[in-house]
Amino acid sequence: METFGARLAAATHARGPLCVGIDPHPGLLRAWGLPESVGGLESFAMTAVEALAGTVAVVKPQSAFFEAYGSAGVAVLERLIADSRAAGALVLLDAKRGDIGSTMAAYAAAYLTEGSPLAADAVTLSPYLGFGSLQPAIDAAAANGRGIFVLALTSNPEGPALQHAVTADGRTVAQSIADSAAAVNAGAAPMGSVGLVVGATVGWTGVDLSQVNGPLLAPGLGAQGATVDDLKIVFGDDLSTVLPTSSREVLQAGPSVAGLRTAAGVLAEQLRDALAARR
Numbered sequence: 001m002e003t004f005g006a007r008l009a010a011a012t013h014a015r016g017p018l019c020v021g022i023d024p025h026p027g028l029l030r031a032w033g034l035p036e037s038v039g040g041l042e043s044f045a046m047t048a049v050e051a052l053a054g055t056v057a058v059v060k061p062q063s064a065f066f067e068a069y070g071s072a073g074v075a076v077l078e079r080l081i082a083d084s085r086a087a088g089a090l091v092l093l094d095a096k097r098g099d100i101g102s103t104m105a106a107y108a109a110a111y112l113t114e115g116s117p118l119a120a121d122a123v124t125l126s127p128y129l130g131f132g133s134l135q136p137a138i139d140a141a142a143a144n145g146r147g148i149f150v151l152a153l154t155s156n157p158e159g160p161a162l163q164h165a166v167t168a169d170g171r172t173v174a175q176s177i178a179d180s181a182a183a184v185n186a187g188a189a190p191m192g193s194v195g196l197v198v199g200a201t202v203g204w205t206g207v208d209l210s211q212v213n214g215p216l217l218a219p220g221l222g223a224q225g226a227t228v229d230d231l232k233i234v235f236g237d238d239l240s241t242v243l244p245t246s247s248r249e250v251l252q253a254g255p256s257v258a259g260l261r262t263a264a265g266v267l268a269e270q271l272r273d274a275l276a277a278r279r
């Protein structure tokens, strides 16, 4: 079975290094002239899929905005995942789950196991119950050709107080997460299937990402203030596996399908140039 790392490398090679987040904020629904209802959510999601899933490498639905509508919202998320994958995009479900190992096994069954209605190509996970608690998801990802993205240096201003804290062995929390991902990904080609989340907003961090050998999801472009040029500051020599992601900056170009495609295309082109040094 082809690994997620290999599938992602092929997708970004073919379609460019861009992930577009599908975040149906209430304010965006209003801006698109849609009601704040399940019907509005579905119109928003399906328009985004129509506009983007045939062209960008990865779409990243934000689970919270679908869960907000209860089971009917989750049904829309299921359809979004299926339709996006059918259109050729990889789907990264942004759910940021984290729990004790036995419960993590249930999350892995939901998000990473073939046949589950919510199975995506990859899911975001929180390592703050200990990186080892993620093992059931790492195992399920490997068994199903899927991937995980582990929070390391998040894009929000509150992140550094925890993520730059120094652990008992002298490494920062973020460095220890990066090292744990590197250990799982060691030897994988073209790259491993355990990615990290490293915000485009975080600036120079001193965290050594050179051994991670996995995708580095970079949120924070646009609405959170980071620019394409910031990626060079954050990632330095480690740009080769960076997957920049943007939600509101692209989505504000809707509801026009053409407008959304143009916004994603312009950003993808800027990223192609900025990440030209990638392998």
Ligand SMILES: O=c1ccn([C@@H]2O[C@H](COP(=O)(O)O)[C@@H](O)[C@H]2O)c(=O)[nH]1
Binding pocket: 021, 023, 062, 094, 153, 154, 155, 156, 197, 199, 219, 220, 221, 222, 223, 224, 245, 246, 247, 248, 249
């Ligand atoms: O560190 C992180 C991790 C995840 N996110 C998520 O990415 C998008 C960003 O949306 P924008 O509209 O492009 O700001 C959103 O779903 C976040 O939950 C993040 O921003 N930072």
